[in-house]
Amino acid sequence: MKKHNYSAGPCILPQIVFEKASQAVLNFNDTGLSILEISHRSKEFVTVMDDARALALELLGLEGKGYQALFLQGGASLEFLRVPYNLMKTDGKAAYLDTGTWSNGAIKEAKSFGETVVVASSKESNYTFIPKEYSIPADADYFHCTSNNTIFGTQIKSFPETSIPVVCDMSSDIFSRVLDFSKFDIIYAGAQKNMGPAGTTLIVVKEEILGKNGRNIPNILNYQQHISKESMYNTPAVFAIYTSFLTLQWLKEKGGIAAIEIENEAKAALLYAEIDRNPLFKGVVATEDRSIMNATFILHNEAHQEAFDALWKAAGISGINGHRSVGGYRASMYNALPIQSVQVLVDAMKTLENNTP
Known part of the structure; x- marks a missing residue:
């Protein structure tokens, strides 16, 4: 996979x-x-x-x-x-x-x-x-x-x-x-x-x-x-x-930094939009200071952690656990990460929402 x-x-x-x-x-x-x-x-x-x-x-x-x-x-x-x-x-x-x-x-x-x-x-x-x-x-x-x-x-x-x-x-x-x-x-x-x-x-x-x-x-x-x-x-x-x-x-x-910036902004926009839309998640930091490289977010209810962890692991996602200083999740979207990988994470977040009473 x-x-x-x-x-x-x-x-x-x-x-x-x-x-x-x-x-x-x-x-x-x-x-x-x-x-x-x-x-x-x-x-x-x-x-x-x-x-x-x-x-x-x-x-x-x-x-x-x-x-x-x-x-x-x-x-x-x-x-x-x-x-x-x-x-x-x-x-x-x-x-x-x-x-x-x-x-x-x-x-x-x-x-x-x-x-x-x-x-x-x-x-x-x-x-x-x-x-x-x-x-x-x-x-x-x-x-x-x-x-x-x-x-x-x-x-x-x-x-x-x-x-x-x-x-x-x-x-x-x-x-x-x-x-x-x-x-x-x-x-x-x-x-x-x-x-x-x-x-x-x-x-x-x-x-x-x-x-x-x-x-x-x-x-x-x-x-x-x-x-x-x-x-x-x-x-x-x-x-x-x-x-x-x-x-x-x-x-x-x-195309240099100008070209990669467009891709990075698109990746970050896709993930942060889901964090803000999905009622099961919330961002950790002030909206105006959010990094386009490292998105940190948590679950509103930690009771959903086991189910979410199973979803992203099954989707082939790696390295998303948050740092011990923050907890939750951290999605590092460096230059080489394709936007398709961000969509896989967003889909896992939506699946959790759809399967949660």
Whole structure:
């Protein structure tokens, strides 16, 4: 049976990417070597790295605008540490917006470097909304936010205007919607949502903001060091980067971010319409802050859980259980999830309604 993969990450990827990556595991570009064993210094992989970095900037509309793209390791969690190391002055401070588990993790790391101002938080409501109308201190070294909150199902729809550098963790919605990416000075994202398998992280950084905080930064944590070595300071995650490159190629061939945004909006509209229409379900977060990537919802009556679970499992749906922090259900609708899979979930919800007295 075909599986409809709603996993929050590692997540669904395009079928064509699986096919090309599988062939590369056996024989990469007719070299007679597997992508799993090829040297990261070989001209074949250096070409992949260079093309992947260039394509990421192209898709984000940042070519020729002073940005560098890096594929590094450690996941977004390492960027929680690397960002203040590179941007916070020795006697400075940083501003953070707290919208969920991952932004909270970034805040904890920043506190080890200096004054960390939380400009707003929705923690007391279990992160069911995105705070708005907050002030960002103009003397902060940077402002950090998380664009999409995988666990709770919220997404920032409008980013604040500020004169200080803006850093954004886009791990769970990068390449999913059109934004003016030039408004951000650093963007980072773990690959395992919309790009590829776990194991690499895309960092896009505006080079002019680096080297100004007066810190002695360890090389492995220094963005300038990684830029100078073209993402090859240490052995890169070859397979994860190659698969991410294949996914970015797939996205470009579809028409880029503008094209995929139309599909993502249609998928989200289909599911949220059913959540709002069906009397057995309700959404978890504020309507205006709903994520188009991660829809969180619950049953009004938990007595229906066993029946609903049986329905979606029989339909071949996978990975839809909600995070323990929220409960209920979470449908992650990343770029590669077809709208047909969303319809299967909607049909299961309707079947439950029709079979419930």
